[in-house]
Amino acid sequence: MLKILHVASEATPFVKTGGLADVIGSLPKALQQKGMDVRVVLPKYGTIPEQWRSQMRWKKSITVPLAWRNQFCGIETVQHDGITFYFIDNEYYFHRKHIYGYDDDGERFAYFSRAVLEILPHMDFQPQILHCHDWHTGLVSVFLESFYSHLPFYEKIRTVFTIHNLQYQGIFPKHLLSDVLGLDESYFTMDSLEYYGQINYMKGGLVFSDLLTTVSKSYGEEIQTPYYGENLDGLLKKRRKHLFGIVNGIDYDLYNPANDPYIFLPYHDSLQDKSFNKIKLQESLGLPIDSNTPMVAIVSRLVSSKGLDLIAHVLDELLSLDLQMVVLGTGEEKYELLFRRAAERFPHKLSAHIQFDEKLARQIYAASDLFLMPSRFEPCGIGQLIALRYGSVPIVRETGGLKDTVQAYNDYTCTGNGFSFTHYNAHDMLFTVRRALQYYQDKKLWSRIFENAIHSDYSWRQSAQQYINLYKTLFFQAP
Structure with missing residues (x-):
């Protein structure tokens, strides 16, 4: 049984701005139904409804290093649909009216990425795979490589990075490299985080993760071309042997016209x-x-x-x-x-x-x-x-x-x-x-x-199996 921790900035039913939340709300459940041990970690935003906040159970408080800073990190958990969700609590970074769109988003999600790695020894769960999603988590693989990979607890952890939308990359000024990320100039190169004189969190995930995926086969091919590649097509073409397109599914229990409480008359295929x-x-x-x-x-x-x-x-x-x-x-x-x-x-x-x-x-x-x-x-x-x-x-x-x-x-x-x-x-x-x-x-x-x-089938059943097959290639021969 593989142990997989999904790392994301949003997930239904806790917090949602787009399709990413739907994926993180449903893919882990589909993977667990196929025998995987799957958990999810998210920021604890102030916008999470009270019905969920009241169910969260405090686990532990630790300190997270972020360059010269040492920041508070509370670890809380809640169960939903049989999945354990971990929440990283820091009111300074996450107790705000909105999820994104702040001048310090570069610092906020650098903190989140570092906190994910710091909480691992304090969980009742040692993941074999960190599956990270979109630019908000792009630094997880960078930090794992630079600060943790030599430590026995972390040395066997592998990383998968999924591009949900290449248009949003998390591009920030260079000074964050040392002042926030705590990284030296060796990371400010074309083969690392440097991007037209700035630093690019998405690029970090693309360079440092073991495997890359995106959310359809055709999009995986398109982003290797200049028209769709958002100035990262060269890098993606370079890593094409490690890039896989797996189409998203939807939760067929949640979206079901046969028992949808919102519609006027439930139906099967009439x-x-x-x-x-x-x-x-x-x-x-x-x-x-x-x-x-x-x-x-x-x-x-x-x-x-x-x-x-x-x-x-x-x-x-x-x-x-x-x-x-x-x-x-x-x-x-x-x-x-x-x-x-x-x-x-x-x-x-x-x-x-x-x-x-x-x-x-x-x-x-x-x-x-x-x-x-x-x-x-x-x-x-x-x-x-x-x-x-x-x-x-x-x-x-x-x-x-x-x-x-x-x-x-x-x-x-x-x-x-x-x-x-x-x-x-x-x-x-x-x-x-x-x-x-x-x-x-x-x-x-x-x-x-x-x-x-x-009668088209775009449930998670087939796509979840493709993810499992891909995970296994990180440890075993491809099935």
């Missing part, structure tokens, strides 16, 4: 029951009630990387088609205004909700016929996976995880669970939407596409 959800959502949103009108959903962060500039370019043309559109999300002001104003101009065609609302999100997945996600890039994507689970047929651009999880419907083989287009072009997207609407009008054909979508 288009009729799904249609009832559409009628009830039309009623609640004030849209014209018509079960035959196709409903297109967008549940997303409203940012340019999600392809919203394509939608903006042809929105009026989209809304001239025989469809209804429901939008849920928050993000860049220009896109929030775009959908608000369009909803005012087309109140019978578009319902826009500039907010985050989990209940409404589930109702939209359950009610919608089509799910539009034309991302410019998408490491994995979770929206299309939830949409497939609820039988909302995705329309996506062929990039990253979207390419790996949504296969265009094929008339000859009757296979495929969605619709896709290749080039990042608004009219290619519009053509694909029109094509999907044509298929929707053929009820027998649409029923087949719906069946293909809702």
Whole structure:
């Protein structure tokens, strides 16, 4: 039984800003179900709800060195879904209104990375693998190499580093190298942490970790090219033999239309029951009630990387088609205004909700016929996976995880669970939407596409096994 400690900055149900939290909330459970001994360590943020804070049990207090500083570190634990979560408590760094976005984020997450290594001898658990996620934990492998690898307790620990989104790298001024990280000039080189005169935490994880993964096979290939590589493509190409793409899954217990308490009528694979959800959502949103009108959903962060500039370019043309559109999300002001104003101009065609609302999100997945996600890039994507689970047929651009999880419907083989287009072009997207609407009008054909979508399996079962196989290569011959 392998012992694995996941190190991350967020996880459901404790704290969430994006898809990373969903992964850390569900992957460890899937690994444990396959016989692994899995734990998770997180910062104890002030934003964690009281229902969880009240359940935390104090374990021990220690001191964490950070260059010339010695900082307090409380170790607390809580059990959730059979998984032990450890929380690193330091109110100076983490008791704030937000999780990220502070001038001292470089110091905060350097402290977290160092604290993770310091608490290991004080836990009732000695991990064989530290599985670190995104830039916030990139220094764990650096610190392990520089301060701990010669110590008997740490010498056999191996590291895996997962890129969830290469766009966010944790880039900070050089002076942190000695003043915060406590590292000498030998770490300020092209082969180490140096990045255009600054230091890059993500790069640290990429250079010093034993194995690298990212959240889909296609994204793993894309980030080795200049267009997607965010100036790290050379390094990633250099480490390509140690880089593996494993597509994310979703928690099929959490996202289950057969027993979802948020939706109007639970269903298995019934288009009729799904249609009832559409009628009830039309009623609640004030849209014209018509079960035959196709409903297109967008549940997303409203940012340019999600392809919203394509939608903006042809929105009026989209809304001239025989469809209804429901939008849920928050993000860049220009896109929030775009959908608000369009909803005012087309109140019978578009319902826009500039907010985050989990209940409404589930109702939209359950009610919608089509799910539009034309991302410019998408490491994995979770929206299309939830949409497939609820039988909302995705329309996506062929990039990253979207390419790996949504296969265009094929008339000859009757296979495929969605619709896709290749080039990042608004009219290619519009053509694909029109094509999907044509298929929707053929009820027998649409029923087949719906069946293909809702019976797609993107639970964690297969991906968790791929992670286990990868972990084992660190200690044994590949299975």
